[in-house]
Amino acid sequence: MENFTPVSAFFGGVLIGLSVVVLLLTNGRIAGVSGVVGGLLASKVRDAGWRLAFILGLIAAPLLYAAVAGGVPPIAVTSSTGLLIAAGLLVGFGARLGSGCTSGHGVAGIARLSPRSFVATGVFLTAGMATVFVTRHVMGG
Amino acid sequence: MRQTIAALAAGTLFGLGLTLSRMVDPAKVLGFLDIAGNWDPSLALVLAGxxxxxxIGFRLILGRRSAPLFAEAFSLPTARAIDRRLVIGAAIFGVGWGLVGLCPGPALAGLGLAFRPVAIFVIAMLVGMAAFELMGRVRPPAGAPASPAPGAGR
Structure with missing residues (x-):
């Protein structure tokens, strides 16, 4: 467990929680990233402005963090192109079919004590762990 | 305009949280999902925070206010049923998450850190979301009208 970073993880989580609180207090919306993005792909988009602004902030934040903190450790994306495409398709489709992802169900839904979100979070955590178990320990990737 | 600025602030806070907690790094996320390997419980602390x-925020806001600051009403999910759609969708999402270690928030935030591989994932994710929208138009969920009446507004 030498990779465990509890303090930065907890306070990073607090910032994510504050983001959810800010969006609810100001716009009355749930900050679920798949819902915010998916709303832009609906047949009638009437509220693109705040959705695009949220996404812009999300993309700009690590660069802002790097500018203030003097850099951000590099991230490791080692998957092949085929795997990236397959995973992206599953994540996008699954998040919309299941009405949420790690943020909408895992953070906002659990904070609201929504039974649907507890079930969804349990299912995607289990599916994610099972997938990593198969790819790393059964197939030995 | 106020709604847009507030959303920009919320998105920025979200991305700063993902950066500080290192959840923008798929290797960190996979370290959490790999319970049989060199397990890294950090993601559980992120969720706890x-x-x-x-x-706390929801309780204060929804207990004291009847409406948000810049909108007419709160837009909260109303669905209650734990149905097949919810479970199958979460399972499909979880498999994709476990394959690469990216989910929608960290994927968007990661665009500026490792553009090429993350952009490939994000484009595929958008295609997956668009496929869901198309499916909804061909086969609407139970209880919804097959096609909206002409001129019917939302």
């Missing part, structure tokens, strides 16, 4: 903060 985020859900406890959001729970």
């Amino acid at each position: 985020a859900t406890s903060t959001a729970a």
Whole structure:
């Protein structure tokens, strides 16, 4: 467990929680990233402005963090192109079919004590762990 | 305009949280999902910090206000049923998450850190979301009208 970073993880989580609180207090919306993005792909988009602004902030934040903190450790994306495409398709489709992802169900839904979100979070955590178990320990990737 | 600025601030806070907690790094996320390997419980601490903060905020806001600051009403999910759609969708999402270690928030935030591989994932994710929208138009969920009446507004 030498990779465990509890303090930065907890306070990073607090910032994510504050983001959810800010969006609810100001716009009355749930900050679920798949819902915010998916709303832009609906047949009638009437509220693109705040959705695009949220996404812009999300993309700009690590660069802002790097500018203030003097850099951000590099991230490791080692998957092949085929795997990236397959995973992206599953994540996008699954998040919309299941009405949420790690943020909408895992953070906002659990904070609201929504039974649907507890079930969804349990299912995607289990599916994610099972997938990593198969790819790393059964197939030995 | 106020709604847009507030959303920009919220998105920025979200991305700063993902950066500080290192959840923008798929290797960190996979370290959490790999319970049989060199397990890294950090993601559980992220969820603990985020859900406890959001729970306190929700309680204060929804207990004291009848409407948000810049909109007419709160837009909260109303669905209650734990149905096949929810479970199958979460399972499909979880498999994709476990394959690469990216989910929608960290994928968007990661665009500026490792553009090429993350952009490939994000484009595929958008295609997956668009496929869901198309499916909804061909086969609407139970209880919804097959096609909206002409001129019917939302």
